[in-house]
Amino acid sequence: MNRDVIISCAVTGAGDTAGRSEHVPVTPGxxxxSALDAASAGAAIVHC
Structure with missing residues (x-):
């Protein structure tokens, strides 16, 4: 059985994720x- 998969990535997380991890992107750059890295890794949708 084949199923299409769409990978979505929230690069800034949800809520106060930057306060919980130093790895969450904060600046526009x-x-x-991070969005470009996610797309290169296979994400079809990237949002903040």
Whole structure:
């Protein structure tokens, strides 16, 4: 059985994720880089 899969990535997480982890992108440049990295890894949808 084949199923299509769409991978979505919330690069900034949900809520106060930056306060919980130093790895969450915060600046516009960090967010853009993370979005491009997610797309390169196979994400079809990237949002903040």
């Amino acid at each position: 960090q967010i853009a880089t």
